[in-house]
Amino acid sequence: MKQNNNPVGNRQDDKQKNLLINKSDGTNKALTTNQGIKINDDNNSLKAAERGPSLLEDFILREKITHFDHERIPERIVHARGSGAHGYFEVTNPIPQFTKAGFLQEAGQKTPVFARFSTVAGSRGSTDLARDVRGFSVKFYTQEGIYDFVGNNIPVFFIQDATKFPDLVHAVKPEPHNEIPQAASAHDTFWDFISLMPESTHMIMWLMSDRSLPRSYRMMEGFGVHTFRFINEQNESHFVKIHWKPKLGTHAVVWDEAQKISGKDPDFHRRDLWEAIEMGNFPEWELGVQIIPEADEHKYEFDLLDPTKIVPEELVPVTIIGKMVLNRNPDNFFAETEQVAFHPGHVVPGIDFTNDPLLQGRLFSYTDTQLSRLGSPNFHEIPINRSVSPVHNNQRDGHMRQEINVGRVSYSPNSLGGGCPYQAKIAEGGFASFNERVEAHKVRGRSESFSDHFGQAQLFYNSQTETEKGHIIKALRFELGKVETTAIRVRMLGILSQVDKDLATKVAAGLRLTVPAVPEQPMNHGVSPENLGGDQEPKTVPSSVEVSQALSMINNPTVKPTIESRKVAIVCADGVDEQAVLDIKETLIKQGAKGCVVAPYNGVVKGDAGGELAVDFTFLTTSSVVFDSMYIPGGLDINELSEDNDVIDFLNDAYRHCKIIGAQAGGIDLLSSTGFASKINNEDEGIIIDRDGDNSTFAANFITAMANHRFWAREATI
Numbered sequence: 001m002k003q004n005n006n007p008v009g010n011r012q013d014d015k016q017k018n019l020l021i022n023k024s025d026g027t028n029k030a031l032t033t034n035q036g037i038k039i040n041d042d043n044n045s046l047k048a049a050e051r052g053p054s055l056l057e058d059f060i061l062r063e064k065i066t067h068f069d070h071e072r073i074p075e076r077i078v079h080a081r082g083s084g085a086h087g088y089f090e091v092t093n094p095i096p097q098f099t100k101a102g103f104l105q106e107a108g109q110k111t112p113v114f115a116r117f118s119t120v121a122g123s124r125g126s127t128d129l130a131r132d133v134r135g136f137s138v139k140f141y142t143q144e145g146i147y148d149f150v151g152n153n154i155p156v157f158f159i160q161d162a163t164k165f166p167d168l169v170h171a172v173k174p175e176p177h178n179e180i181p182q183a184a185s186a187h188d189t190f191w192d193f194i195s196l197m198p199e200s201t202h203m204i205m206w207l208m209s210d211r212s213l214p215r216s217y218r219m220m221e222g223f224g225v226h227t228f229r230f231i232n233e234q235n236e237s238h239f240v241k242i243h244w245k246p247k248l249g250t251h252a253v254v255w256d257e258a259q260k261i262s263g264k265d266p267d268f269h270r271r272d273l274w275e276a277i278e279m280g281n282f283p284e285w286e287l288g289v290q291i292i293p294e295a296d297e298h299k300y301e302f303d304l305l306d307p308t309k310i311v312p313e314e315l316v317p318v319t320i321i322g323k324m325v326l327n328r329n330p331d332n333f334f335a336e337t338e339q340v341a342f343h344p345g346h347v348v349p350g351i352d353f354t355n356d357p358l359l360q361g362r363l364f365s366y367t368d369t370q371l372s373r374l375g376s377p378n379f380h381e382i383p384i385n386r387s388v389s390p391v392h393n394n395q396r397d398g399h400m401r402q403e404i405n406v407g408r409v410s411y412s413p414n415s416l417g418g419g420c421p422y423q424a425k426i427a428e429g430g431f432a433s434f435n436e437r438v439e440a441h442k443v444r445g446r447s448e449s450f451s452d453h454f455g456q457a458q459l460f461y462n463s464q465t466e467t468e469k470g471h472i473i474k475a476l477r478f479e480l481g482k483v484e485t486t487a488i489r490v491r492m493l494g495i496l497s498q499v500d501k502d503l504a505t506k507v508a509a510g511l512r513l514t515v516p517a518v519p520e521q522p523m524n525h526g527v528s529p530e531n532l533g534g535d536q537e538p539k540t541v542p543s544s545v546e547v548s549q550a551l552s553m554i555n556n557p558t559v560k561p562t563i564e565s566r567k568v569a570i571v572c573a574d575g576v577d578e579q580a581v582l583d584i585k586e587t588l589i590k591q592g593a594k595g596c597v598v599a600p601y602n603g604v605v606k607g608d609a610g611g612e613l614a615v616d617f618t619f620l621t622t623s624s625v626v627f628d629s630m631y632i633p634g635g636l637d638i639n640e641l642s643e644d645n646d647v648i649d650f651l652n653d654a655y656r657h658c659k660i661i662g663a664q665a666g667g668i669d670l671l672s673s674t675g676f677a678s679k680i681n682n683e684d685e686g687i688i689i690d691r692d693g694d695n696s697t698f699a700a701n702f703i704t705a706m707a708n709h710r711f712w713a714r715e716a717t718i
């Protein structure tokens, strides 16, 4: 029996304790130089006379400016823009039969984590709302060392082999001659590459869906993408696909909204994560696994090693084994979120790799990239990266080494150090790679079982609701509409026609092009026939599952009807029915949501009963795109509001983005100045009208409608 390296109990504070020694707080302390010398004047440099030249001797000035000159480090080559938070992972359903990983052994066990969410293509300062994949990384500080989950919010990837990653990233990044466009895939080089890489088709379906426009980091799923292995105490291996399921359901904004948010609040996701944690609405995800016995490796119509494929939940259900709660914002963005270094190769005993060729390449890349980003092989000593379990080895020195290794021995074997640090036995937690049998010829090639590029793209498209299909079509019209080279557009239509003829035709209509009768057959994998026999042409292997509900966000069976943490704009002006505002605010708070007073001016609005309501935002300082729903109470001075373009745009946008709009009594009159005035008499179920001012019935109807996220049926009528 293996010794328990991860005793049950609440270990969630381990990492915070571990970070404490590095924290510094200047409150009530004197200003000093980095050498600890107290500074008497930080406002003036040392000069030869007040109007004379500065003196080289001024060590205070030199130190301050030199440090400043070197404050920036290279941003991540991908996933540069991100936000992180601390929290814990708790086991709810242990699975020792599948994995011996110490942190997954007993119910109630808690492990500290640091999670980071990111966009991929944009720079550090780019918008959160780019149409893009989102990174989803979690560092587990386990008692057996660091385990990093480094996944995405989309379960498949563009390419099958790591060698194509630099090409993919070069294609999607801003074009090299003019560095345009920032954080966007809608340009020629990206679609040129994609149109020549049919293996990316499944991923493109996800990317063009609203999955790439999350409403919040808290409302997106996370996926490990690759198949990994779980290894149990008996050294048996099971394949595993890892999922994170958000407690608040998976929700998105629409593209027009995303573009407007990018202007109004490019920090929308960062702010949302930060504020939710500050308010105590701790983001939460369940961790689920799909377990596949080794014996079933070749049972499916797709290859488990192919990262462009999912394992449909209809074939292998997801078993929930724990949950992650993020409950603490970082103290310092740079020290924690920027310097955190994830690596899919950071695994603990009980978790191992498969031969997925994309994963295999990643195992090299992540340490390598930290060397240029963080500048030293000692990046594991940076506090946020430091393991809570002890680190002992014979690695020494290097830039910025913090550890003071004692003794004269830094080699193994040794007798002078008593043979220490010694090699751990497997029974005491020593890592041993799964002894997979490999008998093969060296080839530079790819398995024929990776040749199906369209089967699961079809499954994804067929699993979407009509609303979601419409969004995919519009997204493709937008993206290809921005492409300037007609041949690329046509090549893409050929690819799309292999997913769905109707999809291709509708996209083509927007581009005023015709879908080619015979799609230009783009490159196969570039596999040289000399190296591999067999048919390497892209092909379609129809999925054995026709429709998978889990792939749709609207039909997703795990989405719960909740308005928790949603934001409602309460449109206000002097004379407002203050009781109605107070009532709705209280009801929203009880449901975990928040109402914000938005008025034409800052300060307060005067209520109808002589009271005052504090204004949270004005129509200038905010925009309806950052709210989930709108509410217009009675009593307002309608004349003032209806003549204000900002107010009318506010409501028109909310309508266009299918948001729930509630209005009571005199507030309903404001809607007659909007572009949707004709829809307010029960023609649109997303507009909740209450002429009698019955606050409780109104609130119940409003909340029920809001819990559906959006009233999508409206789109067909706009």
Ligand code: HDE
Residues within 6 Å of the ligand: 076, 077, 078, 079, 082, 116, 117, 118, 134, 135, 136, 137, 150, 151, 152, 157, 161, 162, 163, 165, 223, 224, 225, 226, 340, 341, 342, 358, 359, 361, 362, 365, 366, 367, 369, 370
């Ligand atoms: Fe990454 N990826 N990646 N990636 N990746 C990086 O590592 C790379 C891939 C992912 O919040 C880099 O520290 C290669 C798939 C996330 O800090 C770099 C390949 C998935 C993050 C790198 C892939 C990811 C990264 C850049 C193809 C989903 C952000 C900075 C072989 C499963 C982690 C860094 C964070 C970051 C390389 C493909 C997820 C360069 C070579 C597939 C979430 O090492």
